[in-house]
Amino acid sequence: RKEVEQDPGPFNVPEGATVAFNCTYSNSASQSFFWYRQDCRKEPKLLMSVYSSGNEDGRFTAQLNRASQYISLLIRDSKLSDSATYLCVVLSGNTGKLIFGQGTTLQVKP
Amino acid sequence: GAGVSQSPSNKVTEKGKDVELRCDPISGHTALYWYRQSLGQGLEFLIYFQGNSAPDKSGLPSDRFSAERTGGSVSTLTIQRTQQEDSAVYLCASSSVETQYFGPGTRLLVL
Numbered sequence: 403r404k405e406v407e408q409d410p411g412p413f414n415v416p417e418g419a420t421v422a423f424n425c426t427y428s429n430s431a432s433q434s435f436f437w438y439r440q441d442c443r444k445e446p447k448l449l450m451s452v453y454s455s456g457n458e459d460g461r462f463t464a465q466l467n468r469a470s471q472y473i474s475l476l477i478r479d480s481k482l483s484d485s486a487t488y489l490c491v492v493l494s495g496n497t498g499k500l501i502f503g504q505g506t507t508l509q510v511k512p
Numbered sequence: 513g514a515g516v517s518q519s520p521s522n523k524v525t526e527k528g529k530d531v532e533l534r535c536d537p538i539s540g541h542t543a544l545y546w547y548r549q550s551l552g553q554g555l556e557f558l559i560y561f562q563g564n565s566a567p568d569k570s571g572l573p574s575d576r577f578s579a580e581r582t583g584g585s586v587s588t589l590t591i592q593r594t595q596q597e598d599s600a601v602y603l604c605a606s607s608s609v610e611t612q613y614f615g616p617g618t619r620l621l622v623l
Contacts, residue, residue, distance in 0.1 A: 499545075500607065502547075504555075
């Protein structure tokens with residue numbers, strides 16, 4: 403089983419839609435959690451960190467459920483420019499290494 | 513800028529040749545990672561450095577791949593006797609505490 407798992411999608415949604423991605427992790431010792439965004443033929447870039455209390459940045463909301471070991475990302479009022487691959491990232495508590503999921507692809511259509 | 517830089521940005525080589533890829537991390541970042549990404553695929557972890565030591569080499573696909581880091585800074589990834597399946601984008605990233613910053617990658621094409 404992979405340490406970090408995501409549904410690869412693609413998720414095809416119309417502009418203005420709300421879309422949610424989930425990610426599960428297997429190591430309960432994981433310490434920190436992040437969402438990265440990767441555009442086509444570009445390197446991944448940090449989108450937001452994920453805190454236990456949940457956090458919001460504009461149209462983006464990230465939540466962490468430690469008991470169930472999953473992380474979510476909610477995007478409201480989707481824009482065409484949100485089309486990208488969203489990577490779930492977990493900091494391993496054992497190794498101090500960042501572990502990436504395979505990514506979820508989002509296509510926002512007009 | 514002061515971001516992660518990689519060189520060369522593109523490399524075309526013939527099967528069987530050796531290649532060396534370079535990564536200059538952000539100054540002061542102790543952790544350095546190498547990943548590989550084939551077209552349309554996810555990130556494939558290769559190796560992780562903490563300072564000059566490599567506590568995790570588990571992702572290196574074969575003994576043709578090696579990496580080193582000197583002075584806790586620059587890292588080189590060497591691929592010996594390249595094969596066509598080595599063609600991919602090789603991404604380097606560095607981090608301080610938690611957040612990881614990626615370089616633009618080296619696009620390797622093995623003919």
